[in-house]
Amino acid sequence: MAEQQPLNPLIILYNTDATQDDAIFETAFHKQNYSEEYTLTEFREKFKVTFRVGPRMPDCHRVIEVHPELRDKLLKAPRLFVGYRSTRARDYLRVLKCYKCHDYGHVQKYCTSVEQLRGTCGEKQHEEGTTCPLKNEDLCVSCLKRGNRIKHRNQDCPGHKLALSKLKGKFNYRT
Numbered sequence: 001m002a003e004q005q006p007l008n009p010l011i012i013l014y015n016t017d018a019t020q021d022d023a024i025f026e027t028a029f030h031k032q033n034y035s036e037e038y039t040l041t042e043f044r045e046k047f048k049v050t051f052r053v054g055p056r057m058p059d060c061h062r063v064i065e066v067h068p069e070l071r072d073k074l075l076k077a078p079r080l081f082v083g084y085r086s087t088r089a090r091d092y093l094r095v096l097k098c099y100k101c102h103d104y105g106h107v108q109k110y111c112t113s114v115e116q117l118r119g120t121c122g123e124k125q126h127e128e129g130t131t132c133p134l135k136n137e138d139l140c141v142s143c144l145k146r147g148n149r150i151k152h153r154n155q156d157c158p159g160h161k162l163a164l165s166k167l168k169g170k171f172n173y174r175t
């Protein structure tokens with residue numbers, strides 16, 4: 001199978017004006033931050049609003065597909081201007097979590113588990129009338145399935161770390 005072409009990186013800009021049309025946002029962002037370095041046409045080839053996340057009104061976070069060269073500049077910029085406000089750019093790397101098997105790196109649609117597993121213990125459904133013994137333990141199900149009873153934040157989970165490094169591998173960060 002052919003190697004998949006690396007994708008352009010995604011960055012997130014927090015708290016941007018949700019009422020603004022994306023094309024207008026791109027033009028305004030260029031004008032306020034990069035009009036001396038790039039023409040508008042050049043800029044729009046390197047900066048494409050892809051989707052929005054977070055709150056909807058009056059602010060939203062915009063996720064932007066950027067050229068690796070522009071990503072470097074955006075991440076290094078101490079301040080970026082959007083309208084009357086300033087913001088900072090961050091890499092957007094969202095590790096997927098499956099709600100069927102509770103593991104990282106894929107979603108339900110691509111899950112290899114046949115059955116819906118419980119979010120508290122990673123087991124199949126318990127018999128009716130019985131309660132899960134791990135109900136209030138708040139254990140990491142991804143680790144539990146690998147035999148480790150542990151409680152931690154997503155970022156500290158080895159399963160999450162592995163999925164994150166795989167995700168990073170999909171993007172082209174070279175300039």
Ligand SMILES: [Zn+2]
Binds near residue numbers: 099106113
């Ligand atoms: Zn799954």
Ligand SMILES: [Zn+2]
Binds near residue numbers: 118120121122132135
């Ligand atoms: Zn259980």
Ligand SMILES: [Zn+2]
Binds near residue numbers: 140141142150157158
């Ligand atoms: Zn874990």
